[in-house]
Amino acid sequence: MAAARDELNCFICQEVYAKPVSLPCGHNFCQDCISESLNTQDESRFYTCPQCGKRFTARPSLQKNTELCEQVVKLQSAREKSQVLCTYCVNPPAPAVNTCPQCEVSLCATHLAAHEPLKHNLVNATNSLENKKCSVHNRPLKYYCPQDSACICSHCCLLGKHKGHQVNSLKNASKVKKEKLKNDLQNLLSKTEEAKTTIQNLQKSLSIEREKSSDAENQVIAIFRDLKEQLNELEKKVLSEVSTQKDEVLRYYSNLIMKLEEKEKEQSQTMCDIKKMFRITDPLSLLQQTDPDKATTCKLEKEERKEVPLIKDFDADLILGNTYRSLSAILTFNSLTDVKYIKKEEGASEESLYDKPKQEVDTALGTKDPECDDVSVCPVIDGRTYRLEMRSAGLFRCTKTGIKFQVKHPLTIEYEFDSWENHMTPLHREGYLVISRLFNIKTTVPPGAVLAVYLPHDLSAADCEVYKSYIKCVHYRDGKIILESPTRIDPSYITLENPSFCCLGALVEKMWMYISSFFSFPGAVLIYGKKLMTKYLIHLYLVPDHESQLKEVIHTKECGNGFHWVDKPAYIRSAYTTKIYFVSGPESSRITPKELHFLFTKPTAHYPYSDIRIDNKETRISLNIRERGEKYKIWECQLEDDDLERLSKPGDGRTLPADSTIFVRKNYKKLCARMPLLPPILLDLRVRGVINGDEEDALLRPNLLPSIQNDTLLKMIVQKGAEEEFCNVLKERDPRLVEDLESAME
Known part of the structure; x- marks a missing residue:
């Protein structure tokens, strides 16, 4: 309505049009307003529209806008109707203050004073009294019926359908409603305060959680930054060791090849001299010739009688083993005590521990066992086989592989490295973590000859302490795995006394060590x-x-x-x-x-x-x-x-796992026929980890009868041994069915 009034306002006076007229450009104005505006422009002889600024060379003619006049008349009549006037005032009529529905009159302030002694129920001034009267009896509404929640007249109470109902006056009923609204408002205010308090608490919790997540993020970044630094440092050291060992091996073989080439030249020269002597036909001349260099021949004979030197090889296994141990120490946030490098003095170059005496190595690594003093033995290597000769009773350590044997008398043991992949099944790989090399001991050792074997492992000192209960020594014999608890576990070795030899290694139960800790x-x-x-x-x-x-x-x-x-x-x-x-x-x-x-x-x-x-x-x-x-x-x-x-009863009528199995077995057919809707049950079973998504989809295939679906599910539950979880879900989804079946069992 306000928009309509704005459209009927003159651009010049901003009031409702009075005798609206139009210019040739189409804009409308009050007749007096535009005439006065054009009069001011007579001297210039140029006329413009006040609204759009269009110019006219001659004074424009004014046309009466009939349609706009009709709209103005309708607006004025609507204004007159909307104003309530006093019924008793004649000239001029004064605005009414209240309306009396009973007398059906509107009263100004003067006539209201004379009407007040009648004590009628007055309302705000209005021209419409239809909603103030009863639609049935056309009488003023004076009462309120709480039973029907309706405002009624006196005839409704006495003769109408509200006869006999308990009614209240409008005033009392309005007081009751206001009281109810007041209580509702109070409840809403209290709930609003509670909501504000809850929001504040949640905002505090959100802030705390953000701080926690931010701290965790910073810690993770710091951890991985430290890990990267340590890994980079470890990479440099290991590559340095690889380079040093490679240079030693290459130097060794280069020198050996050079010596053999010199020997080959000497031998070739001697062979040439001998061939020349063969070509002499005169016996006297042959016998008078000087023999080849006897010193050279004697030297070659002496060198041939010497024991052939051991082949110096590149020990990749030891470097990789040390690398794995160092990585394990890094990942468990320990210091790099297992890295096979030390420094002689400040400013000195790094040096491999392999060239150090055993006492210095044990001191640097912290692996010296104070209760035993082992003897280092260099093995004889034939292809992949290591032969370890122990010439007395005692504890001997292989300098190449690190394995130790405590023997009762002199003994020679041959062994080689075997692959775990040749023996471990997929189930074993899921359940166990390999922590040592697999030693295939090929020598048949008499019982009691080896008192103990010490297996080097890849766990750090912290891991040994945490997962000590889950570390197992493993034997592979006749295709079967035999697990045995070790006698002692220390940061470098797993000790097994009175061992039986075959394929021997060490594992840790991965399921308990990792999954139970982090998930x-x-x-x-x-x-x-x-x-x-x-x-x-x-x-x-x-x-x-x-x-x-x-x-x-x-x-x-x-x-x-x-x-x-x-x-x-x-x-x-x-x-x-x-x-x-x-x-x-x-x-x-x-x-x-x-x-x-x-x-x-x-x-x-x-x-x-x-x-x-x-x-x-x-x-x-x-x-x-x-x-x-x-x-x-x-x-x-x-x-x-x-x-x-x-x-307080003497006995318990239920058992937990056993009863579930008996319940499913005895009620198998009834469950197939009476089990409730399957999707909610399958959802609960999937949430509890009993079935996976593929099994759920298979059970919900279309065109599959409910009894067949139930039968397939029960077979799956029995096969998985998950009767207890199934019974718990069934109790939550259909307790009446469970009670009925249990009572039938009794």
């Missing part, structure tokens, strides 16, 4: 409890979700001690072995210890748990687990009355 795994919380005289005793475990054997061991132990398994939601999406979790309970609880650990271990009854003792007066017990340093809960549950009543 998260689905976890499960196990709750066991029983009621004592005055206390509830609860044991809480945090275990890997897929470790059925560990759960069975724990379950057997707890049930044997009279504890009951409490069936509560147990699944935790992510748990880390490197983190510590804290257990919390009611104020009356005593928790020992509060720290709970998530570990990957072999199935044992000594898995860590939290012992919780709570007064038996409690009717509801809240338990939760938090990660150390974090506020949010990774798991929580409520033990209600029925859960606590089960703790």
Whole structure:
């Protein structure tokens, strides 16, 4: 409406047009406004349009704009209608202040004073009273019916459809509504304040997390920068050692070739002299000739009688072994103590430790065993075979490969390096990490002749301490792998006493060493409890979700001690072995210890748990687990009355892993026929790591009957041994079906 009024305003006076006329250029003005403007231009005899500036050589004629006049008239009538005037004022009519719906009159301030003693319900001045009257009885609306949420007249209360309803006056009803609106406004204000507080807390958390991520980013950059520096330094040192050893080998062979060439020349000259003597036919002349140089011949004979010198070869295996050990030390953030380089004095050039006496080497590397004094032996190398001759009882170390043998009497051992790839299956490669060379000992050694063997390995001192429990010596015999725990582990050697020889090496269980340390795994919380005289005793475990054997061991132990398994939601999406979790309970609880650990271990009854003792007066017990340093809960549950009543029973009617297997086996056909919608179940199983995406797609192939889908899934669950995870998912998705099948089993 405002835009319409702007279109009807004159460009000159900015008011609504009064007798609008048009110039030949098409612009409109009030007749008086444009006439006055043209009059001012008579002297110049040039006339211009005030709006567009177009020039006219003669005074332009003014044409009445009929259409615009009609619009102005409509606008003025609309203005007059929108103004409410007093019904009783005659000349001139005064603006009304209020309207009385009952009397159907509008009153100015003067007539309102005379009308007030009637005490009628007045409203703001209006020309429209339709919404103030009852649409049925055409009477003023005086009451409000809360039952129908409607404003009604007196006839509606007495005769209409609202007869017998509890009604209020409009004034009281409006007070009630305003009170409700006030409460709603107060609630919204409090919620707004809570939202602001939450936003502030989240902003603080966001700032903290940004700082954490920034610190982590800076630390990662610093770590990799340091690693690059150390790797560059290591590369320079190793390449320097390679160059030094290469120069020594090349110099050795060059000198040897030069000497042999000189010998070849001497021998060729002697051969020429002998051939000349052969060509002499006169016996007397032949016998009178001087023999070839006897000194040269004697020298050659003496050199031929000498033992042939050992071949000096380029020891790539030792350099690579040292490089691997140095890389391991770098990656575990240790100092480069295993790098085979030392400096004699400040400013002196670097020198290989291979040319140092053994005592200096052990001192530089920190690998000297104070309890044993080994003897260095240089092996005889025949192709790939190393022959180590030990001429007395004692501990001997091969200078080329680093392996040690402690022998009871003089002994000769032959061995060669074998390839792990020839023996390790794909399963072994996934489960174990190679940490030493594989020695194929070819000599048949009498029992008891070798007291111990010392295998050099590639782990740093820190890794040896951390992963000591997972290091194994391995034998390969008749195509089978035999694992054996070593007798002793130190930063340089893995010692195995009374060994049996064949292919011998060292491995570390990679699954436990790496994956459990750096990645998260689905976890499960196990709750066991029983009621004592005055206390509830609860044991809480945090275990890997897929470790059925560990759960069975724990379950057997707890049930044997009279504890009951409490069936509560147990699944935790992510748990880390490197983190510590804290257990919390009611104020009356005593928790020992509060720290709970998530570990990957072999199935044992000594898995860590939290012992919780709570007064038996409690009717509801809240338990939760938090990660150390974090506020949010990774798991929580409520033990209600029925859960606590089960703790006082003499026996537990359920078992955890065994019952799941029995449940699936006994209800196999019923599950095929009655299992609920499959996609949600498959989604939960995939989240828990029971099935993968390809298996899920295969089970959801189109045109596959539900019974066949269920049968295929159950076969897959039984084959994977994942009955427990399947039963937990089924309990969450269709608890009634599980209860029905369990009651049928009983």
